[in-house]
Amino acid sequence: GASAAIAGVGAGEAFGYHLDHLGPFEGLLEEGGALYSVSWIVGILSVAELTFDQVINILKVSLFIGIIHLVWAMILRMQRLAQAGQKLVLYMEAIPNLTLYGGIVVIMMCAIGSQYDVMNMYSRVHTEAVPWVTVFLGDWAQVWIVTRIAVIVVIASMVIMMVGGIMHAKKHPGEGDAGSVVMEVFLGKTVESLAHTISYARLGIMLLVHAALLLTVNNAYTSLGGAESGGAIAMIVGGNLGIMMIEGLIVYIQSLRLHLYEFFTKWYAGGARPFAQLRQELIYNNFIWKKK
Structure with a gap:
């Protein structure tokens, strides 16, 4: 419920209607109102018209949430490895995996900034800002510069991971060879970084589905006569209840x-004690517990 409320404020809507046009909020969000100082947040992620730019912004926010989530998981893994004293895996696999992921994500952002001119992102003609990256690094972080830096970071991270994997394979011959390590890093890790990030686009898709469902219900409410019609009121109340039930299930499954x-899967390792009975299994005798 709290997440839905925050997302609703960001999208600028409540039950499919604009917050800044609803009676209780309209005066509060206007200049001089109690909430005017935070009114810029309302509708910052608008889905009112579902234009191409709005859809791209929704996907950017979804990917940003995914990046934060995945980086958090990788940091927790590095913390666990450091506590376990596994320095080789930490320095030659976990940390380079984080830099590899960061480089791939930055390349993805450069592709968005270059209007998907992927083949020429490194060209000096692409002086556009890189989504999210330029915000943190400044105006010098243009597409062509950041693309070249990110490619170097990705290649260096892959080389370090390959060397670390080969060293680990030599110490543990039964866990793979040099060829499998190279293929795992070159194909497995890179594709995994890309696929896991894109997987968070489902958050934006859920928001688009939410907007489409509410648009359908509200249009039906209007066509049935609005507030003067009992059928229209039943439609908007029942429709919103149905949407909440459907989205509650869908969003629960997707977030889970x-x-x-x-x-x-990136950091958690089960280490608890397995369940064991309080008493040993007996064949010929049984314990009888008496109540005192």
């Missing part, structure tokens, strides 16, 4: 998947 598959 992102946590269990994308987040926990």
Whole structure:
């Protein structure tokens, strides 16, 4: 509920209607109102018209949430490795994996900034800002510069991971050879970084589905006569209840998947004691517990 409320404020809508046009909020959000100082947040992620720019902004925010989530998981893994004293894996696999992921994400952002001119992103003609990156690094972070830096970071990270994997394979011959290590890093890690990030686009898709469902219900409410029609009132109340039930299930499943598959698998390791009975299994005798 709290997440839905925050997302609703960001999208600038409540039950499919603009917040800044609803009676209780209209005066508060106007200049001089109690909430005017935070009124810029309302509708910052608008889905009112579903234009191409709005869809791209929604996907940017979805990917940004995914990046934060995945980086958090990688940091937790590095913390666990450091506590376990596994320095080789930490320095030659976990940390380079984080830099590899960062480089791939930055290249993805450069592709968006270059209007998807992927083949020429490194060209000096692409002086556009890089989404999210330029915000943090400044105006010098243009597409062509950041693309070249990111490619170098990706290649260096892959080389370090390959060397670390080969060293690990020599110490543990039964866990693979040099060829499998190279293929795992070159194909597995890079594709994994790309696929896991894109997986968070489902958050934006859920928002688009939400907007489409509410648009359908509200249009039906208007066509049935609005507030003067009992059928229209039943439609908008029942429709919103149905949307909340459907989205509650869908969003629960999708968020659970992102946590269990994308987040926990990167750092969590079960280490608890297995369940054991209080008493040993007996064949010929049984204990009888008397109540005192």
